[in-house]
Structures are given as structure tokens and as C-alpha cells.
Amino acid sequence: MHTRLYLFFAGIVAGNSATAASYSTPNCSALAQTTSLSAYNTSLLNTTYYPTGALNVSGTLNKVSLCEVYASVSYGTNDSLIFALWLPDTQYLSRFIAIGNGGEAGVINYDDMMEELNNNLGFAVAGGNAGHLASDNDAGVGPGAGSPGVYQPFFYDEDQVKAWLHNAISLLTPAAKATIKDFYGNEVEHSYYRGCSSGGAQGFSLAEFHPDLFDGIIAGCPANWFTHLMLSFLWNAQHTNTNETSLPATVLDFIQSRVLEACDDLDGVSDNLIENPLACSFNVSSLACVKDDLVKNSTCLTTSQLSAAKAIYNGPIRLDSPNTSLFPGLSLGSEAGWFLPQCSAALSNAFSVPLLQNLVYQNLSYDPVTFNWGSDVDYLDSRAGPLIDAINTNLSSFRNNGGKMIVSAGWADPNIAPMWSMQHVEAVTKNTIGDGITIEENDFLKLVMVPGGGHCGSGNAMYPYVPARYGLSAALVAWVETGHEPLRGIKSWGPPNGDDRTRRLCTWPQVARWDAEGDVDDWESYTCR
Numbered sequence: 001m002h003t004r005l006y007l008f009f010a011g012i013v014a015g016n017s018a019t020a021a022s023y024s025t026p027n028c029s030a031l032a033q034t035t036s037l038s039a040y041n042t043s044l045l046n047t048t049y050y051p052t053g054a055l056n057v058s059g060t061l062n063k064v065s066l067c068e069v070y071a072s073v074s075y076g077t078n079d080s081l082i083f084a085l086w087l088p089d090t091q092y093l094s095r096f097i098a099i100g101n102g103g104e105a106g107v108i109n110y111d112d113m114m115e116e117l118n119n120n121l122g123f124a125v126a127g128g129n130a131g132h133l134a135s136d137n138d139a140g141v142g143p144g145a146g147s148p149g150v151y152q153p154f155f156y157d158e159d160q161v162k163a164w165l166h167n168a169i170s171l172l173t174p175a176a177k178a179t180i181k182d183f184y185g186n187e188v189e190h191s192y193y194r195g196c197s198s199g200g201a202q203g204f205s206l207a208e209f210h211p212d213l214f215d216g217i218i219a220g221c222p223a224n225w226f227t228h229l230m231l232s233f234l235w236n237a238q239h240t241n242t243n244e245t246s247l248p249a250t251v252l253d254f255i256q257s258r259v260l261e262a263c264d265d266l267d268g269v270s271d272n273l274i275e276n277p278l279a280c281s282f283n284v285s286s287l288a289c290v291k292d293d294l295v296k297n298s299t300c301l302t303t304s305q306l307s308a309a310k311a312i313y314n315g316p317i318r319l320d321s322p323n324t325s326l327f328p329g330l331s332l333g334s335e336a337g338w339f340l341p342q343c344s345a346a347l348s349n350a351f352s353v354p355l356l357q358n359l360v361y362q363n364l365s366y367d368p369v370t371f372n373w374g375s376d377v378d379y380l381d382s383r384a385g386p387l388i389d390a391i392n393t394n395l396s397s398f399r400n401n402g403g404k405m406i407v408s409a410g411w412a413d414p415n416i417a418p419m420w421s422m423q424h425v426e427a428v429t430k431n432t433i434g435d436g437i438t439i440e441e442n443d444f445l446k447l448v449m450v451p452g453g454g455h456c457g458s459g460n461a462m463y464p465y466v467p468a469r470y471g472l473s474a475a476l477v478a479w480v481e482t483g484h485e486p487l488r489g490i491k492s493w494g495p496p497n498g499d500d501r502t503r504r505l506c507t508w509p510q511v512a513r514w515d516a517e518g519d520v521d522d523w524e525s526y527t528c529r
């Protein structure tokens with residue numbers, strides 16, 4: 001990430017939080033001889049020293065020299081989790097951050113580890129593979145994603161399934177903290193976690209099942225209701241799988257362009273994104289073809305296409321109880337991103353079908369077309385829910401331990417409905433603190449809704465100016481260590497092409513409003529209201 005992203009909190013964090021640890025230059029090569037992790041069922045595998053600029057992760061180099069440690073944690077019945085720990089030998093501020101996984105995991109998230117190492121917050125950084133190997137589990141579509149009809153062994157090992165979304169971070173953290181103490185000679189003062197998507201689910205699992213492990217948690221685009229998220233993938237695939245109901249990219253681009261025409265200016269700025277889709281009253285039925293002749297085009301929607309689009313906006317429902325929602329639908333302004341993940345069945349084939357075939361029914365010949373949107377929902381919930389969901393709305397133990405949490409969601413996320421994050425945070429607020437307490441008044445959990453934001457980052461090409469690059473770690477550190485809640489907003493940066501455009505991200509229910517003066521591409525021209 002970019003150092004300047006954190007300038008808003010720099011004075012707070014630098015002036016009031018942890019100071020650099022006092023130690024002689026640690027000896028990376030001697031760590032294996034001086035550190036015993038047997039008490040944590042962990043074996044140290046190897047260590048490597050990297051001078052500044054010597055470690056390359058996806059084109060990004062380390063800005064500080066570090067000692068890299070690899071270790072293996074034994075758990076379950078003959079299972080193991082591999083994790084990496086980066087220990088900077090300068091600029092360490094007695095802070096530890098663990099990084100979560102994406103998808104079905106099975107690999108270490110080095111990209112996010114490097115981001116946190118380089119952000120000037122003085123973290124020792126750890127990340128693991130969640131207790132299984134993607135290479136053993138059909139890692140064909142993204143990190144650890146599967147394919148229909150393919151055997152994935154980790155789904156047949158209950159300990160590995162629980163480790164994936166519930167326990168992986170808690171397995172590696174005690175050993176990582178012990179190694180940090182041996183390396184620097186001091187205990188970690190503050191512990192943080194950051195994850196997105198499946199990593200967001202891991203964040204909620206930490207707050208629910210391991211509430212005393214971290215001082216602060218960032219849960220981005222959380223997939224913590226994983227069973228029903230899988231139902232949304234399956235639902236969208238089934239509603240767009242015929243010639244009549246298919247929604248090609250040209251049609252989706254057309255829908256989104258009309259949505260933007262109707263709602264772009266609601267925040268006072270014409271910038272090709274919608275600040276708050278809930279304020280947008282656009283009705284997709286207005287795009288219906290006057291003469292429905294089944295000839296596909298990109299200037300109106302046939303009756304079948306209109307039904308398919310409405311199904312995606314509404315989200316899956318129980319067909320034996322039509323008013324019962326199973327998961328929220330996708331938001332206005334996200335349409336151009338639907339094609340590859342949803343309308344081509346990519347997400348359903350990579351996640352929903354493999355999970356049903358391997359974990360739920362344990363039958364690789366199971367045909368998802370036969371899924372009963374009533375009784376089979378109950379069976380899915382009973383079979384998989386206790387293993388992979390983290391939806392307890394009472395997080396009192398985490399709150400009582402002083403824990404702080406920031407949840408973020410992208411309004412244009414084409415994978416996970418952003419309304420899920422909002423609904424869940426509202427429920428957590430009510431059941432943890434009490435009736436009548438609003439999200440805005442929540443003293444331990446804040447929600448950041450990112451206008452135009454996609455899944456764990458930038459949106460699609462329809463948003464060339466989206467505030468795609470943003471970091472929440474500095475805001476969380478300031479909140480945990482100084483008590484400064486991120487109420488004035490968080491600075492975000494423009495598209496990945498490097499254009500110098502900034503915007504203010506606000507904690508919900510506030511949204512950024514242009515002050516009707518000043519540069520519309522400068523975050524200082526906006527206030528949270």
C-alpha cells in the first residue's frame with residue numbers, strides 16, 4: 001500500500017502508541033537453535049534473512065529488512081498447518097498482525113503480508129495456509145477453489161474443515177507470538193488480524209470462538225455465512241443458465257450505465273459511482289423491451305432477462321416459503337461485474353457445487369440441479385453450518401475483552417452482497433449491546449461501506465475513478481491504542497493506474513458528501529454526514 005494512505009492517523013499513531021522495541025539486532029540464523037515451540041505443537045522449519053528490497057512478492061519489495069520464519073503446527077489427527085512469520089529487524093513497534101486467507105485457502109497470503117510489512121505501522125506479520133494444501137484440493141480457480149466432480153480431500157477431514165474458517169488463525173497465533181518474544185526479547189503489546197472474503201469469515205470466527213486472542217480485527221467483505229453465500233452463487237447460476245435468461249456482458253454494462261445515469265449525482269458529484277445505492281430508486285423494470293421478441297440486444301431486457309436480473313437483485317429465497325430470504329442480493333451499481341463470477345456460473349462451479357458434492361452429500365455425482373430450495377437448505381445448514389459458519393450475533397466476550405472490529409464491504413461487490421455485512425453488523429449491534437443502539441453508536445464495531453468498491457478492493461472497469469485502494473489498519477491501530485474512533489473518515493486512493501484521486505470513506509450510516517467547493521478528487525473536499 002502507499003505510505004501516504006495512513007497520513008490521517010500518523011500523528012495519532014506515532015504520538016500516542018507503542019514505541020520501538022529496545023533490543024540488539026536480532027540473530028535470524030540463531031533463532032532455530034534458541035526457540036522451542038513444542039508447547040504449541042509447532043516445529044520451526046527454517047529461517048531466512050532478507051535485506052531491504054531482497055524479497056519480491058508480486059512485484060512489491062520489502063521496505064524493511066526481515067527474518068522470515070517458517071513453522072508447522074500439528075493439529076487434529078495427523079494434520080498440519082504451515083505458516084510464515086516476518087520479523088523486521090528495524091521499525092518494529094511491538095505490534096503483531098495475522099493475515100487471513102481467501103477462497104478455500106490452502107496457500108499463504110503473501111501479498112497482504114507484504115502490504116502490512118510495508119505500511120510503517122511496525123508490525124511483525126504472520127500468515128498461514130489454513131491447515132491444508134490447495135495443491136492437494138484442485139486449486140484450479142483462484143486460491144484453493146475447486147471444480148465440479150473433483151475429489152477434495154480436506155472436505156472429508158472435519159478437523160481440516162474447522163481449521164479452514166474457524167480455527168486456522170488461532171492455531172498459528174500462539175506459536176507466532178512465542179517466536180516474536182524469543183526474537184525481540186519482549187512480549188507483543190498489541191495483536192491485530194486482517195482478512196477479506198473467507199478471511200473476513202475467519203475474522204468473525206476469531207471474535208466469536210477466540211475472543212481474547214486479538215485486540216483488533218478487520219473483516220473485509222466477510223463470507224462468514226458461508227453456507228448461504230454458496231446458495232447465492234448457486235441461485236444466480238441457475239437463474240442465468242439458459243439462452244433466454246443469460247445476461248451477457250453487453251447487457252450488464254447497459255444495465256449499469258442506466259443505473260449510473262439515474263443515481264450518480266445523488267451525492268452531488270458526477271463521478272461514475274454511487275455513494276449510497278440505498279438512496280437510489282432505480283427500477284430495472286424500466287429497461288423492459290417494449291416488444292418482447294426474444295431477440296437479444298443490449299438496449300432493453302426481454303421478459304426472461306428481466307426476471308433473471310431481478311433474481312440476482314433479490315437474492316435466493318426458500319421456494320417453500322417465498323417470503324423467506326436466504327441471503328441478500330447484489331446491489332444497484334454492481335451489474336457490470338456480474339458476468340464472470342455469477343452469470344457464467346464460475347463461483348457456483350468453483351465453490352457451491354464442490355462444497356455440496358464433497359462436504360454436504362459426499363457424492364461427486366450429486367447434481368446441483370436437483371437442489372431443493374426448501375428441505376435441502378435445512379440439511380445444508382445442519383451438515384455444514386456448524387463447521388464453517390460464524391454468524392453468532394452476540395460478541396459480548398470479544399467486546400468485554402476490549403476488542404475492536406472494523407467490517408468493510410464494497411457497494412459494487414459482484415461476489416458477496418454488501419447488504420449481508422450491513423444486516424449482520426446491525427444484528428450484532430442489537431444482540432451484543434442492546435435494542436435501540438444503532439450502528440453509529442456501536443462502541444466496538446464499525447462498518448465501512450465503500451462506494452463503487454468491488455470484492456476486497458477495486459470494482460470493475462465501469463468505475464475508472466473508484467476509491468479502490470484503501471487501508472484500515474492505521475485506523476484500527478489508532479482506535480485500539482488511543483481510543484480515537486475512525487469517525488471523521490478514512491482516506492482512500494483512486495484507481496490502480498496511479499491517478500492521484502482521493503476520497504473519504506465513512507463509517508456507516510454516514511456517507512461522504514462533497515462540500516460544494518474544492519477539488520472533487522481531493523478527500524478534504526468531503527465530509528461524512
